[in-house]
Amino acid sequence: MTLKPNQKSKSSKKNQVEKMFDSISFEYDLLNGIMTFNSHKRWKQNILNIAKILQPNNALDIATGTADIAMNLGSLPNCRVVGVDISEKMLSVGRQKIIKNNLEESVLLETGDAENLKYKDNYFDLVTIGFGVRNFQDLKKGLKESLRVLKENGTLIILETSIPENRVIRFFYSLFTRTYIPLMAKIFSKDKSAYSYLLDSAELFPCGIEFKNILKSVGFSKVQIKPKFFGSSTIYIATK
Numbered sequence: 001m002t003l004k005p006n007q008k009s010k011s012s013k014k015n016q017v018e019k020m021f022d023s024i025s026f027e028y029d030l031l032n033g034i035m036t037f038n039s040h041k042r043w044k045q046n047i048l049n050i051a052k053i054l055q056p057n058n059a060l061d062i063a064t065g066t067a068d069i070a071m072n073l074g075s076l077p078n079c080r081v082v083g084v085d086i087s088e089k090m091l092s093v094g095r096q097k098i099i100k101n102n103l104e105e106s107v108l109l110e111t112g113d114a115e116n117l118k119y120k121d122n123y124f125d126l127v128t129i130g131f132g133v134r135n136f137q138d139l140k141k142g143l144k145e146s147l148r149v150l151k152e153n154g155t156l157i158i159l160e161t162s163i164p165e166n167r168v169i170r171f172f173y174s175l176f177t178r179t180y181i182p183l184m185a186k187i188f189s190k191d192k193s194a195y196s197y198l199l200d201s202a203e204l205f206p207c208g209i210e211f212k213n214i215l216k217s218v219g220f221s222k223v224q225i226k227p228k229f230f231g232s233s234t235i236y237i238a239t240k
């Protein structure tokens with residue numbers, strides 16, 4: 001696997017992202033926990049807390065992967081959730097978790113591409129995307145699709161890695177990501193190159209105000225930025 005974050009050959013990037021997540025699907029949850037010291041669970045809980053206030057009746061979790069966010073949303077009263085992902089193997093791990101947690105009634109996982117969603121216009125109250133947007137082949141196309149399927153005044157919540165603004169923190173963040181994460185990947189992963197792609201793409205991906213401006217440029221309004229853990233991840237809340 002030699003996937004590059006800014007790969008020019010567009011048709012193969014999506015294909016390679018799909019293959020890469022297929023290849024790490026069984027270890028994904030374990031490594032996600034090890035690499036973030038389980039902070040990813042807290043950030044996903046933050047998304048749930050925002051959703052509780054919004055009280056959605058139907059939600060779409062894009063790039064749902066192993067369905068953590070979809071399952072959280074599925075625990076809300078009267079909320080039906082669809083989780084969509086291009087990696088069938090990530091979905092397969094997610095489906096097992098849904099059965100284990102008795103959430104089959106409220107959460108449905110489907111294969112699908114964020115950039116070509118099959119859902120109707122103005123359909124969902126809430127769309128969430130956790131650690132997914134930086135893997136999109138065409139970021140703006142994916143965000144426009146999220147906008148299209150949201151109802152008027154509906155909310156998009158994005159959780160994505162970001163780079164700390166403070167130089168000292170950024171130095172330690174860089175040291176950590178360039179030593180601890182490759183070491184953990186070496187010990188626990190079958191596909192080490194997948195983790196170097198994930199690191200490189202995190203460093204290159206727009207964050208903070210830059211990402212807010214992209215959300216506004218595709219048509220979202222009232223974008224809020226909520227940095228998490230010294231800005232190593234960020235939650236963006238945008239309104240249609």
Ligand SMILES: C[S@@+](CC[C@H](N)C(=O)[O-])C[C@H]1O[C@@H](n2cnc3c(N)ncnc32)[C@H](O)[C@@H]1O
Nearest residue numbers: 021063064065085086087090113114130131135
């Ligand atoms: C880092 S995982 C995140 C999984 C989950 N949302 C989480 O927060 O743990 C990224 C996921 O995005 C999916 N993905 C990447 N590009 C996609 C696209 N164009 N459409 C749908 N899913 C996509 C991958 O298959 C993978 O499961």
